[in-house]
Amino acid sequence: MFKSRDWSEFVITRIIKLTGYSTIIFVVLIFFFLLNEGFPTFIEVPFASLISDRWYPIEGYYGILPLLIGSLVVTVGATTIAIPVGLCTAIFISEISPRWLRDILKPAVEILGGIPSVVLGFLGIIVLSPYLRVLLNLPTGLSAFTGAVLLAAMSLPTIVSIADDALDAVPRSYRNASLALGATDWQTIWNVTVPAARSGILTAFMLGIGRTIGETMTVMMVTGNAPVLFKGFLSFLYPVRTMTATIAAEMGEVATGSIHYHILFFIGIILFLFSLVINITASAVVFRQHKKVEKILS
Amino acid sequence: MHKLIIENLTLRYSDGVEALRDININIPVNKITVMFGPSGGGKSSLLRVINRLNDLTDVDHISGKVLLVDDKEIAKDILDPNLDVINLRRSVGMVFARPVVLPLSIRDNITYGLEMAGEKDKNTLEGTMEISLKQAALWDEVKDRLDEPAIALSGGQQQRLCLARSLALEPELILLDEPTSGLDPISTGFIETTLQELKKKYTIILVPHSVQQAARTADLAAFFLQGDLIEYGHGDELFVNPQDERTANYIEGRFG
Amino acid sequence: MFKVNLSTPQSRLTIQKIGYLSLTLIAILTVVPIIAIVVHIFIQGFSAISWEFLTGFPKDGMRAGGIFPAIVGTFYLTLGTAIFSIPISIGAAVYLSEYASENRWTQIIRIAIINLAGIPSVVYGLFGLGLFVIFLQFGTSILAGCLTLSIMTLPIFISTAEEAMRSVPQSFRVVSISLGASQWQTIRRIVLPQAQPGILTGVILGLERAVGETAPILFTAAAFFLPQLPNSAFDATMALPYHLFVISTQVPGMPVNLQYGTALVLLLFILGMNILATLVRSHARKQRQW
Numbered sequence: 001m002f003k004s005r006d007w008s009e010f011v012i013t014r015i016i017k018l019t020g021y022s023t024i025i026f027v028v029l030i031f032f033f034l035l036n037e038g039f040p041t042f043i044e045v046p047f048a049s050l051i052s053d054r055w056y057p058i059e060g061y062y063g064i065l066p067l068l069i070g071s072l073v074v075t076v077g078a079t080t081i082a083i084p085v086g087l088c089t090a091i092f093i094s095e096i097s098p099r100w101l102r103d104i105l106k107p108a109v110e111i112l113g114g115i116p117s118v119v120l121g122f123l124g125i126i127v128l129s130p131y132l133r134v135l136l137n138l139p140t141g142l143s144a145f146t147g148a149v150l151l152a153a154m155s156l157p158t159i160v161s162i163a164d165d166a167l168d169a170v171p172r173s174y175r176n177a178s179l180a181l182g183a184t185d186w187q188t189i190w191n192v193t194v195p196a197a198r199s200g201i202l203t204a205f206m207l208g209i210g211r212t213i214g215e216t217m218t219v220m221m222v223t224g225n226a227p228v229l230f231k232g233f234l235s236f237l238y239p240v241r242t243m244t245a246t247i248a249a250e251m252g253e254v255a256t257g258s259i260h261y262h263i264l265f266f267i268g269i270i271l272f273l274f275s276l277v278i279n280i281t282a283s284a285v286v287f288r289q290h291k292k293v294e295k296i297l298s
Numbered sequence: 299m300h301k302l303i304i305e306n307l308t309l310r311y312s313d314g315v316e317a318l319r320d321i322n323i324n325i326p327v328n329k330i331t332v333m334f335g336p337s338g339g340g341k342s343s344l345l346r347v348i349n350r351l352n353d354l355t356d357v358d359h360i361s362g363k364v365l366l367v368d369d370k371e372i373a374k375d376i377l378d379p380n381l382d383v384i385n386l387r388r389s390v391g392m393v394f395a396r397p398v399v400l401p402l403s404i405r406d407n408i409t410y411g412l413e414m415a416g417e418k419d420k421n422t423l424e425g426t427m428e429i430s431l432k433q434a435a436l437w438d439e440v441k442d443r444l445d446e447p448a449i450a451l452s453g454g455q456q457q458r459l460c461l462a463r464s465l466a467l468e469p470e471l472i473l474l475d476e477p478t479s480g481l482d483p484i485s486t487g488f489i490e491t492t493l494q495e496l497k498k499k500y501t502i503i504l505v506p507h508s509v510q511q512a513a514r515t516a517d518l519a520a521f522f523l524q525g526d527l528i529e530y531g532h533g534d535e536l537f538v539n540p541q542d543e544r545t546a547n548y549i550e551g552r553f554g
Numbered sequence: 555m556f557k558v559n560l561s562t563p564q565s566r567l568t569i570q571k572i573g574y575l576s577l578t579l580i581a582i583l584t585v586v587p588i589i590a591i592v593v594h595i596f597i598q599g600f601s602a603i604s605w606e607f608l609t610g611f612p613k614d615g616m617r618a619g620g621i622f623p624a625i626v627g628t629f630y631l632t633l634g635t636a637i638f639s640i641p642i643s644i645g646a647a648v649y650l651s652e653y654a655s656e657n658r659w660t661q662i663i664r665i666a667i668i669n670l671a672g673i674p675s676v677v678y679g680l681f682g683l684g685l686f687v688i689f690l691q692f693g694t695s696i697l698a699g700c701l702t703l704s705i706m707t708l709p710i711f712i713s714t715a716e717e718a719m720r721s722v723p724q725s726f727r728v729v730s731i732s733l734g735a736s737q738w739q740t741i742r743r744i745v746l747p748q749a750q751p752g753i754l755t756g757v758i759l760g761l762e763r764a765v766g767e768t769a770p771i772l773f774t775a776a777a778f779f780l781p782q783l784p785n786s787a788f789d790a791t792m793a794l795p796y797h798l799f800v801i802s803t804q805v806p807g808m809p810v811n812l813q814y815g816t817a818l819v820l821l822l823f824i825l826g827m828n829i830l831a832t833l834v835r836s837h838a839r840k841q842r843q844w
Contacts, residue, residue, distance in 0.1 A: 009738045016653060019645030023666040023712070026705050030673065033684045085580055092581040096574055105585060107832045110759075112588040114824040116766025118795045119817050122802045123591060126810070156584060169721070184563075186570035207671060214674025216769040217795075221803060244676045244769075251680070251773055256688065268680045275672035280665060351732055388734035398725040401748055401843035414735035414743070449843045460729075467734065 034272055038265035045263060055227035055241070057250070057260045064267060066227040070144070070240035073230050074219060077148030078155060078212045083205055085152070086159030090204070093160065094167035095189050106164070113157025120150050121221030129222055136237060142224035144240040150218050155208040162207060166200020167193055206282030210275055213244075220245035243267050300367060301327040301471055301501040302348065307362035309343055311355070317343040319525040321362070325471075325518075330493060330502045332516035332533065334509060336554040339522035341505045345473045348376060348503075349390040350383045366390075368470060388415060391464025395476040395507075397456035399448035404440050407448045407459060411467040426466050434462035435492045454485025461492070465500075472502045479507040490515055509549055513537040521545045592825075595818050602815025612779065616797075616805050621816055626783055627696075627791035628765055628823070631775065634700030634787070635707055635764045640757060642704075643711030647753075650712070651719035652741050671709035675769040678706045682774035697787040699775025703764045710760040718752025719745055723844050751838030758831040762824055768795040794820045 041050070045062045052063030093105050128150070129141025170193050178188040194201065224239020227246070247264050254261045302325035309318040318340045325331050333341045346352045347364060365373040366389070376386060388411060400407050408427040409417075417423060427444075431437035436458040440451070448459055457477055464472060474493075478486040493502055493515060506512040512519060516533030521542070529542045540546040548554050610620025646667075654660040682702030692698045722745050730740040746753075768776075777790040778800060784791045798816045801808045 009736060012738055013653065016645045016649045019642050020649030020654060020663055021659075022642060023646055023663055023670060023708065026708070027666045027669050029685070030677075030681045030705075033681050033689075034677070037680075037684050085584060088577050088580040089584045092577040096577055097581070103836070105581065107828065108585050108588050110832065111592065111825060111828055112584075114759075114762050114766070114828050115591065116768070116795050116820060116824065118766070118768050118798045118802075119595070119820060120591075122798055122813065122817055123595070125802060126813070127594070153587070160584070165717075184566045184570045186573045187566060206668075210672035214672065214676070216674065216676040217799060221799070244674055247676045247680065248769055248772060251683070265680060265684070268677045271674050271677050275674065276669055279668045279672045282668065349732060351728070354728065354731065384734050384736060387732055392732045394725075394729070396725075398723075398729045400726055400729060400744060402744075410730070410735070410743075411733035414730075414733065414739050447843055463733065 031272060034265055034269045038262060038267075038269045040262040041259075041266040044259045053229050055246070057263070062259070062263050064243075064263075064270070066229050067241055067243045067246050067267065068270070069230045070223070070227065071213065071242040071244065073144050073236065073240055074147045074151060074223060074242055075209070075212050077144060077236065078151035079209055081148065081152035082155045082159060082208055082212070086156050086204070086208065087163055087201065089156070090160045090163035090167060090201075091189060091194070094164045095185070095193060106161075109157045109160045112153065113161065115154075117154060117215060117217040118221075120154060121218040124150050124218060124222035138237055140224060140239060142222050143238050144223055144230075144236050147219045147223040147240075147242075148236075150222060151212045151215055154215060154218065155211045158211050159204045159208040162204035163197070163201045166197035166204065169200065170196040203282060206278060210278055213274060213278070214271065216244040216248045220248050225249065243271055247271075299326060300324045302503075303363070303365040303367065303373065304344075305363040305365075307344070307347065307364060308360070309340070309347060309352070309357065310359040312358040313356070314358075316525050318347075321527050323520055323527055323530055325501065325503060327367075327501050328497055328499075329517040330497050330504055330515050331518045331520065332504050332506055332512045333520045333522055334506050334512040335522035335528075335548065338524060340525045341522050342475050344522075345392065345475050345503065345505065348471070348473060349387050349392055350376060350381075351387075351392070353383065366470065388467045389470045391467060391469035391472045393457070393460050393464060393472070393474045393477045395479050397453060397460050397480070399451070399456050399459055402448060403445045404448045404451070404459065405444040408463050408466050411463065415467075426468075427462075430462040430465040433465050433492075433496060434458045435488060435495075436462055452485075454481050454488065457481060457485065457489065458492070461489070465496075470501065472496070472500050474502065474504045476505055476507040478511070486511075509537075509551075509554075513549075521548065523548070592821065595814060595821055598811065599814030599816075599818030602811045603818065607812075607815060608819070611781070616779070616801050617808055617812070621794070621797060621819060623780055623783055624792040624794045624797040624816075625819065627775075627793040628795075630696050630784065630791060631699050631703060631771065631793060632761050632765055634696060635703040636757070636761055638700060638704035639707050639711055639760070643708055644715055644753065646708075646712045647715035647719060648741060648746075651716045652737065652745065667709045667712055670705065671713070673706075675706065675767055676772075678702055678770040679773050681705075682770060687774055692788060694773070694775060694777065694790040695788045696775055696784055696791050699771045699791070699793075700787075702770045702774050703767065706767070706770055707760045707764050710763060711756055714756025714759070715749070715753045718749035718756065721752065722748045726844075748843070751834055751841070755831045755835045755838070758827050758834065762827040762831070765823055765827070766795050766820065768793075768799055771796060794823070 049062055051065055052061070053065045054061040054063045055066050089109070093102055097105060124146055129146050131141065132138065132146055133141030174192050174196055175188055178192045183191065219242045223242060223245065225241045225245055226239035227241040230240065247267055250260065251264055254264060304321055304323045307318055307321040310316045321344065333344065335341060343352070360377065362377070364376040366376055367373045374381065400410060402410065405427060408430055409423045412423055412426060428437065431440065436455060439455060448456065451459060478489055493504065496502060504515060506515065513533070518530070519533045519536045520530040521528045523544055529536065529540060529545045537549060540549060607620045608625065609622050611622060613619030650660070650663065679702065682698055686692045686698035686701050687694055726744050727740050730744055771793055775791055776793055776796040780790065780792055794816065798813070798820060801816060802813050
């Protein structure tokens with residue numbers, strides 16, 4: 001009986017370890033596939049053309065600059081809104097609001113998080129963009145701004161919910177210790193609780209940003225899909241095109257193995273690397289604060 | 299005669315802290331041996347060596363011999379890396395400072411050790427559970443609510459539950475690390491009385507949470523100071539007439 | 555003695571009052587639009603909901619009829635995703651929470667997971683297209699879609715499951731080990747059962763995500779219109795989110811209330827799962843034995 005338990009435990013432990021490492025396998029697999037299909041771009045498209053500011057594949061213009069900038073603009077706009085609002089809401093939910101209110105707010109935020117990107121994009125087309133067009137007197141309501149607003153709405157729940165969980169996980173003893181020293185709840189929040197939840201909150205931000213960069217459907221539906229360069233601050237109110245929307249919109253019409261096909265994968269590689277960089281930065285931040293398992297019961 | 303023989307035990311953690319320095323001590327069978335002293339003395343570390351719980355922590359260096367002697371006078375070295383630690387932990391029961399009841403019913407808490415060891419016979423489990431609860435002086439209080447979650451018990455009851463839980467495995471040695479530190483005086487008294495009963499059957503090593511408790515319960519007493527064993531002697535002598543000046547100072551409250 | 559300059563309790567309390575007020579306003583700013591969105595879709599889409607709508611096939615180029623095949627398709631995709639993703643995720647979560655020591659390889663695993671979480675959904679779509687549809691020759695199929703969605707949802711499942719397991723107090727494990735249980739016994743008997751509600755919540759929320767995703771199935775599973783329901787995992791399928799996308803952007807003269815109706819059905823699916831997850835979570839909080 002001793003031996004058989006030992007043996008099955010051995011097998012189970014090995015399988016568990018394998019599933020853990022499978023995540024690495026998947027990432028590598030994805031990267032290599034993208035690379036495989038996207039790499040020919042370097043051969044097929046001259047570099048100068050690649051970084052030009054004209055994206056018009058039908059006539060052979062493969063400049064990805066407007067797409068890069070389009071993604072950047074929309075992301076920055078969305079993040080500027082989402083991070084402060086998200087953090088404040090998380091703090092409110094976790095530290096300030098009474099129990100009953102929290103039980104309403106938390107589900108409400110999660111509902112927003114569950115609203116699929118198509119639905120928000122759909123509302124963007126039908127409600128928000130005509131509204132903005134009239135309000136700001138623009139030729140079209142489909143713009144980077146519209147996209148940013150909707151994307152902020154999409155990443156907000158990620159930020160709020162993860163930050164709230166991080167704040168909630170801070171041991172009550174920390175707060176009690178602070179209050180026992182005469183600090184107000186407000187001071188305790190900002191000087192004790194939030195710093196203690198630091199790594200979780202930063203993870204929340206990073207995941208929120210990641211969600212924004214990667215968003216496809218909403219931006220495809222409301223940003224106007226015009227691959228133009230960003231000229232000055234006001235361009236924010238005009239159409240742009242993101243990398244993600246480009247892939248989604250054009251993949252269906254592309255012949256397997258053509259230049260266009262390869263360059264769409266190439267853009268996919270860029271997106272992949274973009275998110276890789278953000279994520280490694282985020283995890284570097286998180287790991288620095290990662291404590292070792294404390295000595296048991298000491 | 300001796301349950302545990304410790305020779306030249308030295309323990310160092312990976313942060314450089316030398317928790318135990320060349321400890322030599324023999325623990326007699328069927329007696330309560332008390333290990334007392336100010337915090338940082340190495341007492342908890344020593345207990346964790348005995349049931350190899352230190353395997354879960356960052357130990358950098360450990361050397362020496364820790365021999366556990368069974369009733370056939372056969373000794374095995376606890377520090378042997380080939381030792382079956384799981385079996386060891388069944389023979390060495392441990393009660394921690396804060397009562398930690400498993401998130402199970404009272405019944406399942408007690409029978410946990412046996413179930414994990416593979417015991418399936420319901421009668422054996424029930425019978426052992428009743429005996430252990432009686433030994434821990436808890437049976438009368440919980441016999442009608444064995445299926446309730448153990449978390450519902452009071453602090454003192456939980457600690458007695460933890461004691462019963464260890465007793466269910468019929469260990470050779472029982473280690474208690476400040477078992478009454480969070481408890482009220484009545485529960486504390488209860489446990490101390492129980493230990494006096496238990497020593498007839500088991501060997502007990504107790505780390506007390508106060509010198510007074512040490513004096514009350516010790517058959518033998520060992521004074522630890524920052525990793526060194528300073529003095530070791532019979533309880534009724536050591537507390538009245540300590541040989542070492544440091545022991546005297548600690549007992550009389552001049553430091554600690 | 556030193557002269558200590560302390561702020562007065564009153565000034566600190568005033569700051570607190572102002573701070574609380576600001577945060578409350580911001581929280582309201584977040585919540586009101588959410589409610590408005592949901593209510594709006596409900597109102598506008600309600601008129602389209604009918605038995606015909608829910609169980610019938612699209613007619614007249616989507617402009618009439620029902621969305622039944624899209625509903626069924628979404629259901630199949632979700633089920634398939636759960637089947638592939640859950641076992642791997644729980645395994646990985648157990649490994650990370652209970653077995654892995656904090657060394658370089660573990661860090662790499664964590665980075666891999668965070669990366670998987672960050673990869674844009676459309677890139678998953680590309681990957682799914684390249685690997686499952688083209689290379690493995692599954693074609694545009696439910697299988698390809700499910701496999702793509704599974705990899706995409708791995709990080710969500712893993713991180714919530716791991717979090718749930720980590721929140722189980724370490725003292726339980728120590729006690730269990732000190733009673734002679736092995737590590738796997740401890741996991742099976744104590745950690746996993748205690749983490750179960752948290753894991754379940756994560757699963758529901760992860761699947762909820764999968765339900766609403768369009769980009770990963772765009773090239774791997776989705777079909778514009780199918781006259782009949784899919785017969786096997788190798789068939790393509792319609793799906794709710796894709797359907798909404800198509801009718802709101804590519805069908806001229808599409809009746810607005812049917813668009814809202816589709817959006818509403820999708821939303822109801824999501825809301826239902828959300829409520830379920832919330833119930834599980836709050837039930838778990840009450841049941842906690844620590």
